[in-house]
Amino acid sequence: MLDLLPELEDWLADGRDLAVATVVSVGGSAPRGPGAALAVDRAGTVVGSVSGGCVEGAVYELCARALETGHSVLERFGYSDDDAFAVGLTCGGVLDVLVTPVLADAPVRALLNAALDAVQRGEPVALARVVAGPAAHPGAALLVYGDGATAGGLDLGQDFDGVAVAEARAALDAGRTGTVELCAAGERGADGPTLLVEAGTPPPRMIVFGAVDFAGALVRVGKFLGYHVTVCDARPVFTTRARFPEADEVVVEWPHRYLRGTRTDARTVLCVLTHDAKFDVPLLEVALRLPVAFVGAMGSRRTHAERNRRLREAGVSEAELGRLRSPIGLDLGGRTPEETALSIAAEVVAARGGGTGRPLTGLAAPIHRPGSAVLVPHG
Template sequence: MLDIADELNGWLAEEREFAVASVVSVGGSAPRGPGAALAVDRDGTVIGSVSGGCVEGAVYELCAEALDSGESVRRRFGYSDDDAFAVGLTCGGVIDVLVTPVGADAPSREVFRAALSTAARSGTVALARVVRGPSELLGRALLVRPDGSYEGGLGGHPELDRTAAAEAAALLDAGRTATVGLSEDGSHCPGGLTLLVESSVPPPRMIVFGAVDFASALVRAGKFLGHHVTVCDARPVFATRARFPEADEVVVDWPHRYLRQTRTDGRTVLCVLTHDAKFDVPLLTEALRRPVAFVGAMGSRRTHEDRHRRLREAGLTEDELSGLRSPIGLDLGARTPEETALSIAAEIVAARRGGTGVPLTGGAEPIHRDPAHRASAEREVTETGAAA
């Protein structure tokens, strides 16, 4: 639901009635993950998507029915071996969808209003909803703030809201959307209820160090990927708003000093385009010791080797150096700034999603996969090999 917060917030401001369908679980090669949403109002207007087109028609009908009945419904969609053109996911995946009517008197309407308003402003909030359990609880919602306080209610045992709020706050702190299994009495024993917790957090940061010609194209790519993009360079003649109009921030400062003073987290992407040792070494010494998602540096193979030598001399360990992606980008044969930005953006996505960067043609691995599952599989292979 929160992934279409802007539009739904507008609908609530206009006091529209609507039904929202949310993906609550996926299996196989499903095109969209938990939290993906589609909504239909009384006039038949549609926003959002749950499958990229595979089952939208059927979900539209479910939303219309839910608006008339006032009752939430959960439905599974999967591939039909008997008829590939039947309603289902021809990609071979399976998705479970919960459809919740949000009428004028819906018990969770005000909770939805508060959560959607916060998410539409890029604020930090979690929305926990019952997506499996007794029919009278389906769709009930709880808004959870970063400090763990909450409003609304799931309609069950008094302990249920407190336990759900604690679980949602933990997921919100990590910026994750996921399902949580709880018992109806609020204990952590899964089986009775399943909650979908959607997290809305500010956009992840991309900091581009080096106001070079490639940086402008990378800023555009970063914005396209949904990042809050900052350009930093110590040279005021290059780090100007006129050169980087699409950046959220343009900072004139020594890169390592700015990084030391600014906020980063486990979703932050750092792209070092300066390929100048006097900037790179102090900057990367700081960057590789911070909890960030991605650190990449531009440069030739020779620059890379010289950079590694200097970083070792600066005291970085081999484990710390292993976090550096250099030369930055996937091998696309890129030449222009735009092509280079595409190769860098592709590596960032691959690192985030657990992709290999190889062509899909002729491959056997699932197209859509969980990076955590991939990491687990790789550990299993490594451990098996070590045991042998």
């Protein structure tokens, strides 16, 4: 559900009845992971996707039925090759999808509105729902805020309620969406219900250093990928809102000073496009010592070698230098700012998802890598 919050804002404000289908788990090859969602209102309008088109028709029918009955349902697609082909899941995967009606008087509707308010304030929230197991209450939901406060409830009883809150908080801290099998406090083994916990976190940051033409193209691609994008450069004549209208922030500051003082985390992407030693070296000294997801720097191989020499002289270790992706980007053969931005973004995505960057043609590895949890950013 949290996957669709921005799209559902108007629907909720208009008071529309709707049903939301959410991917609970995937097996084998599947195009979208846990937390992917599709919503249908009474007029038949659809937003979102659970499978990239594979089973959308069947899920649409389930949503329409849930709007009529008012009951939640958990459905599996892809029991066998024949069943998978019948609904269009020809990739050979298995999808478990939870369909929940969100009617005017449904408790989950109030929680969705509360989650939307929190996301708009930039606060992380987690939504937990029971999908299977004993003591399941279809439609019951629990909202957990970043500060530990809760709203709603799962009505699981004293053996599980506290455990459910703890598991939801752990998923929120990790920024993960997926299923959790509960066991009673102090017990071992999965003897309780299974929860779907969706973590809604502020969008990850992409900080682009260097107010150059390539930066403008990278800002657009970064926004497309769901990042909160900042452009930073020390030169005020180039670092203007007029040149980077799509950036979330445009900062005039020496890059290394700005990076020292700004918020970063394990999802943050740092792209250094200045290729000027007086900016690059002090900036990369800071960047390569931060626990961020990606540090890349633009420049020719000659520039890269000279930059590494200066960084070593500045005391940067070989292990720290090993984190630097330079020259930044995958070898796509492009030359324009847009093509260069695409190559940089491709490397960021490959690094995040563990991809090889090689053509899928002839590649033996699975197209959709297995995983039980995904990050769900919201902006």
